[in-house]
Amino acid sequence: MNHDTSRPRGATRIVSSASVSGAPCWVSLTSRDVDATEDFYRAVLGWEWRSAKLGDRFRMALVDGTPVAGIAAVADMWQMAVAWTPYFAVASADEAVARAQERGGTAAVGPLSFPPGRAALLADRDGATFGIWEGALVADWEKWRHAAPTFIRLHTRDAFDAAIFYGEVLDWATERSGCCEVQYEGGEVVLRSQGDIVARIESGALGAAPDPTIRPHWQIHFAVEDVAACVRAAEVHGGSVLSKGSDEAVLRDADGAQFTVTSYPER
Numbered sequence: 001m002n003h004d005t006s007r008p009r010g011a012t013r014i015v016s017s018a019s020v021s022g023a024p025c026w027v028s029l030t031s032r033d034v035d036a037t038e039d040f041y042r043a044v045l046g047w048e049w050r051s052a053k054l055g056d057r058f059r060m061a062l063v064d065g066t067p068v069a070g071i072a073a074v075a076d077m078w079q080m081a082v083a084w085t086p087y088f089a090v091a092s093a094d095e096a097v098a099r100a101q102e103r104g105g106t107a108a109v110g111p112l113s114f115p116p117g118r119a120a121l122l123a124d125r126d127g128a129t130f131g132i133w134e135g136a137l138v139a140d141w142e143k144w145r146h147a148a149p150t151f152i153r154l155h156t157r158d159a160f161d162a163a164i165f166y167g168e169v170l171d172w173a174t175e176r177s178g179c180c181e182v183q184y185e186g187g188e189v190v191l192r193s194q195g196d197i198v199a200r201i202e203s204g205a206l207g208a209a210p211d212p213t214i215r216p217h218w219q220i221h222f223a224v225e226d227v228a229a230c231v232r233a234a235e236v237h238g239g240s241v242l243s244k245g246s247d248e249a250v251l252r253d254a255d256g257a258q259f260t261v262t263s264y265p266e267r
Helices: 034-045 093-102 141-147 159-170 227-236
Strands: 024-030 048-051 058-063 066-072 083-089 106-114 117-123 129-135 150-155 181-185 188-193 196-202 217-223 240-244 248-252 258-262
Touching (some): 034 058, 034 227, 093 117, 129 217, 227 258
Parallel strands (some): 083 129, 150 196
Antiparallel strands (some): 181 188, 188 196
């Protein structure tokens, strides 16, 4: 990864997954048709695109030249769901996978080498899918956070149990350098990295009985300037609207992947 010599003296540059241990560091979309997916997100979120080193089925989304997300058009080939997936930074992919499996999670893919790092696709013990990444980050973490502000929320049956699982797998609230802080606020688990809220886990009031009707999943939220414009663009380009308000809307892209656009950097 190239060094940015224009960065102000004394500013922090995050280049390694170990530096933001346990924090969300990337989002990736599994799709069927890379060209159609590009067209949809260009129209809805204004993203630019470039080819990825992994082959024709992979693309990188850019905002003002900063990589912000990836597309892998492998849903049919690998028999995977069309979905957005968050990736969490880890110091060791092998250790994280082993800890997840020891605690009832499953490993769907990997760890595999994807230079400049290694990745694995996992599911927690309630079935919510997430990824882990070890190695040099695709983009400077601070630039990635601000180029296309991304916030993730886990909808699950038992927030307290999920927090224990992810905390043990991803080294949250430990003595590891750069680890995330975890707090309980308003009935939710709140995850902070370097002072920023980067994720929430919700299941209703903590201490309440787990809700068996919830299908656990990580929901990706993208902060945008104009929610209504994103909704209109999604409908015009083959997507659908699951819910909408003045400051937030839940959308499906033309391929069926669900995501949220919000006027807030984090909710």
